[in-house]
Amino acid sequence: MLVPTSGAFSERQADVAERLGKTVDRIDYEWGEAVKPEDIHDALENEEYDAVATVMNETSTGVRNPIEAIGDLLGDYPDTYFVVDAISCLGGDRIDIEGHNIDCIFTSTQKAFAMPPGLAVCTVSEAAYERELETDSASWYGGFRRCLDYYDRKGQTHSTPAIPLMLAYREQMKHMLEEGHEARDRRHREMAEYARGWAREHFDTFPEEGYESQTVTCVENTRDVDVAATVEAVSEEYDMVFSSGYGRLSEASFRIGHMGEHTVESIRALTDAIEDVAGL
Numbered sequence: 001m002l003v004p005t006s007g008a009f010s011e012r013q014a015d016v017a018e019r020l021g022k023t024v025d026r027i028d029y030e031w032g033e034a035v036k037p038e039d040i041h042d043a044l045e046n047e048e049y050d051a052v053a054t055v056m057n058e059t060s061t062g063v064r065n066p067i068e069a070i071g072d073l074l075g076d077y078p079d080t081y082f083v084v085d086a087i088s089c090l091g092g093d094r095i096d097i098e099g100h101n102i103d104c105i106f107t108s109t110q111k112a113f114a115m116p117p118g119l120a121v122c123t124v125s126e127a128a129y130e131r132e133l134e135t136d137s138a139s140w141y142g143g144f145r146r147c148l149d150y151y152d153r154k155g156q157t158h159s160t161p162a163i164p165l166m167l168a169y170r171e172q173m174k175h176m177l178e179e180g181h182e183a184r185d186r187r188h189r190e191m192a193e194y195a196r197g198w199a200r201e202h203f204d205t206f207p208e209e210g211y212e213s214q215t216v217t218c219v220e221n222t223r224d225v226d227v228a229a230t231v232e233a234v235s236e237e238y239d240m241v242f243s244s245g246y247g248r249l250s251e252a253s254f255r256i257g258h259m260g261e262h263t264v265e266s267i268r269a270l271t272d273a274i275e276d277v278a279g280l
């Protein structure tokens, strides 16, 4: 597998693959940088890979990777499958899955679907599914074959399902479809534009320019604000949540999530609270 790493979650993706016994080549980027399609192209010219696995939205750095361009170039490598971790953006950042050759894309319900955690949602292409059928190695819980086969035969999941969450998922899917792909994408884009504008007015944005996330803004702490204390005070005084930077970026940056059911107004209420607490 080829895994470009540019933050905590892409590093985790490489780690997970290695723990599953895969041979992994990494392309390492600085945290905050985006994956470059031409680097993937160069790697594919030098080596054959079964899969390229990429994080669409690097939640640790607020970078939105150019998944569309990577998928487009993978169209020339039909034996290399494209696996995308879209955990912190699917439902808040539109992507044409089949149009960009994505074989498997997965997310979790607790991010842009605005639901409790506990369900993973993914799609698999016919070709990738066929490849799984050829192997014995698919995991009991993670494999597609067992899920789909059991569902086809019995109309059930193959392990005990989280029924309350599935019912909540059905409701939320109705709600998301009513809002519509375009309107949902627009609302998230407007929130991202607002958050980025605010970040640049008071601080700076952390990600490489042109690759900022549509669902989480990572703000570079250029004013040396005490991030941990501000997070705590905003929570206590305003009952609102934002996050310190991820891992080693914890004081160097902070992150504002703008996904799910949020609106520009609710994000503005948060930034007003941060301004108040931090004395901006």
Ligand SMILES: Cc1ncc(COP(=O)(O)O)c(C=O)c1O
Binding pocket: 009, 055, 057, 058, 059, 085, 086, 087, 088, 108
């Ligand atoms: C991009 C990305 N991948 C993976 C994960 C891990 O998800 P979980 O906490 O459900 O293991 C997260 C969680 O924030 C994420 O943002």
